[in-house]
Amino acid sequence: MAAPVRRGRRRVPSTSLTADGWRPERAVVRRSAGNWTLQSTLHRHGLGPVAGVDEAGRGACAGPLVVAACVLRPGDAQRLAGLTDSKLLTAAAREEYFELLTRRAVDLSVVVIPPREIDRRGVHAANIEGMRRAVAGLAQRPGYVLTDGFPVRGFGAPALAVPKGDLVAACVAAASVLAKVTRDRIMVELDERLPQYGFAVHKGYCTPVHDAALAAHGPSAEHRYSFVNVAGAAAAARGEPVLVHNGASTPSEDPVVAAGGGVAS
Structure with a gap:
């Protein structure tokens, strides 16, 4: 009985021809x-x-x-x-x-x-x-x-x-x-036009100082009304009842919009 033929694993060259042309050599990423x-x-x-x-x-x-x-x-x-x-x-x-x-x-x-x-x-x-x-x-x-x-x-x-x-x-x-x-x-530059909001300090992010300015003056044209805290401040400025958002649902799937703010980036 003939001995079974052992098939070796075929070595694939680092560069091979594909339907789209030559595939580049595999890149090795070093951390140095x-x-x-x-x-x-x-x-x-x-x-x-x-x-x-x-x-x-x-x-x-x-x-x-x-x-x-x-x-x-x-x-x-x-x-x-x-x-x-x-x-x-x-x-x-x-x-x-x-x-x-x-x-x-x-x-x-x-x-x-x-x-x-x-x-x-x-x-x-x-x-x-x-x-x-x-x-x-x-x-x-x-x-x-x-x-x-x-x-x-x-x-x-x-x-x-x-x-x-x-x-x-x-x-x-x-x-x-x-x-x-x-x-x-x-x-x-916006702070020079709208100093009441303190934009030069917090750069428009949600901080206690910014929230207090929103409550005192209402939002400006430079605010994002799709954000919950801005929409709430706008409603309060109009004398409308403000609903507290509990996070259960939001018109947007973006968690930043749902929360009304986020980390500075």
């Missing part, structure tokens, strides 16, 4: 480059330019939502050392990085979405559309897009949702700085 690792790996495998996208003001109940897209120079890690999530930087550090990014970035795009559009679309839908508009506003179509936290389609390029992207990917951190500084400047 810190928050530049992911985009450096994508660049090394011919998938650049890599755009990072992030927003500021998602959880605020007043002021615009600002979304930014940014493409960094692959060799700028030293010049941008310390770049991280904008919320972890001081205001002075954010301003310094903002000026540096506007000079050093390969490409950048900033989109400002006013409160009225947020109310019409819902904050999450407005955010997604803002991300698409920011990427579309880049001078060169990116080869890859990195987003912070949740997946987004419609960029016209491959995209990857990166958990805590503004900490993990430098280009996302850059976008967060561009969005945050742009929005903070807008809120300071």
Whole structure:
């Protein structure tokens, strides 16, 4: 009786021909480059330019939502050392990085979405559309897009949702700085027109000072009326009974809108 033939496992080459063409070699991601690792790996495998996208003001109940897209120079890690999530930087550090990014970035795009559009679309839908508009506003179509936290389609390029992207990917951190500084400047300008709300201090987020101003003066045209606390303040200003929202149901599926606020971003 002949011995059974042992079939060895066929070795698949790292680069193989597919129906769409050549499949690139599998990328090996190393952590040695810190928050530049992911985009450096994508660049090394011919998938650049890599755009990072992030927003500021998602959880605020007043002021615009600002979304930014940014493409960094692959060799700028030293010049941008310390770049991280904008919320972890001081205001002075954010301003310094903002000026540096506007000079050093390969490409950048900033989109400002006013409160009225947020109310019409819902904050999450407005955010997604803002991300698409920011990427579309880049001078060169990116080869890859990195987003912070949740997946987004419609960029016209491959995209990857990166958990805590503004900490993990430098280009996302850059976008967060561009969005945050742009929005903070807008809120300071609004404070000059509407000093009774204290926008320069809390930047439109839900704080005791902001809530007290809403109760005393009612909401302005710069507030988001789709947020529960603003809608309640508007009803109170009209002398209507205010219903306490218990979280059981909401006209929006977005938890930020349901809660009437959120963490600063």
